[in-house]
Amino acid sequence: MDDFEKELKLGFLEEASQLLADAEQCFLALESNPQDGPMLDKIFRLAHNLKGSSKAVGFEDIGVFTHRFESFLLKVKNGEIPVTSSVISLLLVCNDHIRSMVDTLKGDLDARIDSSALMERIESASHGEAAESEPVAAEPVFEEEIFEAPTPEEVELIRLVNHSFDANSIDAGVEMPAPVEAAPVIKVAPPINSVPAPAAHATPAPEESIRVSLARLEKLINSVGELVILQTVLREQSLSSNAHLLRKTIHQMGKVTKEVQDISMSLRMVPLRQTFQKMQRIVRDTSGMLAKKVALVTSGDDTELDKTVLENISDPLVHLIRNACDHGVESPEVRQAKGKPESGTVKLNAYHQSGKLVIEVKDDGGGIDGARLTAKAIEKGILKPGTVLPEQEAIHLIFHPGFSTKAQVTEVSGRGVGMDVVKTNIEALQGEVQVETVLGEGTTFKVILPLTLAIIDGMVVQNEGCRFVVPLSHVHETLKPAVEDVKHTTAMGEVLLLRGENLPLYRLNTLLGHKKAAMKSANEQIAMVIRYAGSPFAVLVDDILGQQQVVIKEVGSEIQNLKWMSGSAILGDGKPAIIIEMNELVKPAKRGAA
Amino acid sequence: MNHAKNANANRERFLSFSLGSEEYAVPLLAVREVIALPEFTPVPYTPTYFLGIMNLRGQVISIMDLRQKLGIKPGLNTETAVIICDLNGASIGVVVDSVNTVLNPDSADVSDKPEIQSNRPTDYITGVYRKDKKLILFLDLSRSLSLEDHAAVRKSAEVRAPKAA
Numbered sequence: 117m118d119d120f121e122k123e124l125k126l127g128f129l130e131e132a133s134q135l136l137a138d139a140e141q142c143f144l145a146l147e148s149n150p151q152d153g154p155m156l157d158k159i160f161r162l163a164h165n166l167k168g169s170s171k172a173v174g175f176e177d178i179g180v181f182t183h184r185f186e187s188f189l190l191k192v193k194n195g196e197i198p199v200t201s202s203v204i205s206l207l208l209v210c211n212d213h214i215r216s217m218v219d220t221l222k223g224d225l226d227a228r229i230d231s232s233a234l235m236e237r238i239e240s241a242s243h244g245e246a247a248e249s250e251p252v253a254a255e256p257v258f259e260e261e262i263f264e265a266p267t268p269e270e271v272e273l274i275r276l277v278n279h280s281f282d283a284n285s286i287d288a289g290v291e292m293p294a295p296v297e298a299a300p301v302i303k304v305a306p307p308i309n310s311v312p313a314p315a316a317h318a319t320p321a322p323e324e325s326i327r328v329s330l331a332r333l334e335k336l337i338n339s340v341g342e343l344v345i346l347q348t349v350l351r352e353q354s355l356s357s358n359a360h361l362l363r364k365t366i367h368q369m370g371k372v373t374k375e376v377q378d379i380s381m382s383l384r385m386v387p388l389r390q391t392f393q394k395m396q397r398i399v400r401d402t403s404g405m406l407a408k409k410v411a412l413v414t415s416g417d418d419t420e421l422d423k424t425v426l427e428n429i430s431d432p433l434v435h436l437i438r439n440a441c442d443h444g445v446e447s448p449e450v451r452q453a454k455g456k457p458e459s460g461t462v463k464l465n466a467y468h469q470s471g472k473l474v475i476e477v478k479d480d481g482g483g484i485d486g487a488r489l490t491a492k493a494i495e496k497g498i499l500k501p502g503t504v505l506p507e508q509e510a511i512h513l514i515f516h517p518g519f520s521t522k523a524q525v526t527e528v529s530g531r532g533v534g535m536d537v538v539k540t541n542i543e544a545l546q547g548e549v550q551v552e553t554v555l556g557e558g559t560t561f562k563v564i565l566p567l568t569l570a571i572i573d574g575m576v577v578q579n580e581g582c583r584f585v586v587p588l589s590h591v592h593e594t595l596k597p598a599v600e601d602v603k604h605t606t607a608m609g610e611v612l613l614l615r616g617e618n619l620p621l622y623r624l625n626t627l628l629g630h631k632k633a634a635m636k637s638a639n640e641q642i643a644m645v646i647r648y649a650g651s652p653f654a655v656l657v658d659d660i661l662g663q664q665q666v667v668i669k670e671v672g673s674e675i676q677n678l679k680w681m682s683g684s685a686i687l688g689d690g691k692p693a694i695i696i697e698m699n700e701l702v703k704p705a706k707r708g709a710a
Numbered sequence: 711m712n713h714a715k716n717a718n719a720n721r722e723r724f725l726s727f728s729l730g731s732e733e734y735a736v737p738l739l740a741v742r743e744v745i746a747l748p749e750f751t752p753v754p755y756t757p758t759y760f761l762g763i764m765n766l767r768g769q770v771i772s773i774m775d776l777r778q779k780l781g782i783k784p785g786l787n788t789e790t791a792v793i794i795c796d797l798n799g800a801s802i803g804v805v806v807d808s809v810n811t812v813l814n815p816d817s818a819d820v821s822d823k824p825e826i827q828s829n830r831p832t833d834y835i836t837g838v839y840r841k842d843k844k845l846i847l848f849l850d851l852s853r854s855l856s857l858e859d860h861a862a863v864r865k866s867a868e869v870r871a872p873k874a875a
Contacts, residue, residue, distance in 0.1 A: 674760075
C-alpha cells in the first residue's frame, strides 16, 4: 500500500468517526420525533456518504455492510418500515458496528470484519416489520428478496450512487455533501475532521484545516514555553544595558512571543461537542435500562478546552450523567405523583467563567436528602452514631469512598465506586466539583476546570532562600498578620484569628521539614489563606515575590510520588521551582495535630 | 551476571568515571550527554543523595549524587560532572567526580563480580573489568540509584492520567 493510499484510508477513518457521531445524534433525534422527514433524509445522506467513501478508498467490508444498512434506511425513509423504538435500537446497533469496524481498521488497515450476523438481523427486520405492519406491501418486498430484482427504491438508489460518483463535488454539493474521498479534490484539501459537514443547507466553502499529530504539537508548545522563558531572561538582562534600540527590539519581541504562545496554546483547544454528543447516547441507554424517561438538553457545546483535559473529563462526565439518570430523575410514576412532567430532564451546560471552564450537570429529580445520607453513613459505619452534620457537609458524603445510597445496586450506577472516583479524577485535573441540591427539585453538579493543564497562574513565594510556586487558584487571600492575631496553643499548634474565623496556621518552614532553626515572628512573614477543596487554613511564608503564569513541567518519575509536589516550573532566571500542592503538604501536619 | 557477557559479545562500549578514588563505568548507550554541575533546586522530603531538580534546556530532570548514594567519599578534584542518562525513557542527572574515558573492553578482561562476603548490597554491579592493573566496576544505574524502590511512582502517575471506574 503506498503512502498516498494509506493517507486516504486514514483520512476516511477520521471522517467516518465524525459521520458516525453525527448519525448517532440523528437517530436519537429521530426517536423523539419519528415523523421528522428532513432528519431521515439527513441520516440517509450520511449513510450514503459513508458507503460511497468507504468503497472509494477500498474498504469493501464497510461498503457492503453500509449498502445493506442504506437499503434498510431507505425503506424506513419511504415509510415501508415504521420508526419504532426497536428499529432505532437496531439502527444504533448498526451504527456501533460500523464504528467498531472503523476502530478496528484504524489499528490495522487490512483487517477484515464479518458483519453477516448483523446483516441477517437487518434483513429479518426489514421482512418482519414490513410484514407485520403493512401486509399489503409485504408481497413485493418478499419478491424482491427472492429474485434479487431491483425495486424502484433500489433503482433510485443506484441512480443516486451513480449520480454522486459521476458528477463531482461541484454539482453534488447542492443535493448532498460529496463524499470527500471520492472526489479528486483530496489532493489539495486533506480531509477535515473537526468541521462536521452541515447537511441541511448548501455547504459554504469550509475553512481549510490540516491534521497534526499531538506529539508534534506538544513539542511545539514545549519549545514555545522555552522561548517565553528565554525572552524573559533576555529582557531582564537588557534592563542593565543602555542600548535603547536593543531594549525596544526586545520589547517588541516580547509582544510577538506572547502572541505565538497564545496561538500555540489555542492549538490544543478542542470543542466539547463530540463529548456532549456521546452523552445523548448514554442518557438514552441508561434511561432505557431503568425504564425512565429522560431527555438530555445540552448547551454550550462550542465551548473549547484543552484536549488532555477533555480526554480525562469524559469518564467522570459519563458517571455524573448516569448518576443523574439513575439516582436523580425519579421513575415516571413517582414524578406523576409529585405533579412533575413524566419525562425528566438532564441539562448539560458548559460555559467559561473567570478563566475557568464550568460544566454543569443539572437534573430535575428528587434532589439529595442530607438526612438520608447521614443515616446511611451511620449505618455503613462511616460516621459515628448520633452524628448530625450540617446540610452541605452531609451532601458531600456522596464523595466518600464506598458510599452508595440507592438501596438497590443497579447495573447502571451504584457499585459504590462512583462519586469518589469522579472527585479524585477531577481534582487530578486541578479542578473541583460543587454540588447544589434542592430537595424535590433537583441537583446540579458543577465541574470547574482549568482551561489548560499546561499553564497555570502561580504565586511565587520565597522561603529560606528557595522559591516555590503555589497555584493562584488555591490562594484565597494573603495578609500580614498582626502579632495579636496569632495565638499559640499546645493542643492545636498555631491559630490565626481572621475576621471571626479561627484558621489553623502552619509555617512553610516546618511543613517542608526544616527544623525550627529560626522561628521568625509571624508579623515578619506573610500568611497565605488557602481555601481550596477542604477546610481552609493559613500558611506562613517568608515573602511573596510576585504572580506570574508558569508552564508546568513534569518532574522525573523518581519524585512523582511526592504528592505535595504537583510539578515544577522554570522561573525567569532559568532555575526550576517546585509547584506546591498545599492541601497535600499540610496533611501530615493535620494528622499530627489531631 | 549474563548481562556483562552478552554485552561483550557485541563489544559494548562503556563510559568510565571516578567516584572518589574508585573507577566505575556505565553502558555508553545509556548516556545522553555530560554537562558541568548546574544550578539545581533542592526538593524537600527526599534522601540526601537526591540533590534536586535542574533545568536541562526546558526539561526539568532530577539530579542525584551517585557518590552519596553508594557511600563513597567525594574526591578532591574540581572536575565534578553530571552524566545525563536515559533510563527507561526518562532522563536523570548523575553527579560523579570526573568523567574519564570511553572503554571498549575485550571480553577476556571482563569477569563476573567476585563472590565477596559484604554487608553492602552489590546487585548493582554487573561486571568487573581489569585494565592496566586498574579495577573498573560496571554499574547498573537504575539499580544503583534504587529506582525500583519508587514503585509507588507509577501509582501517582496513574492519578495524573485518570480512568473512572
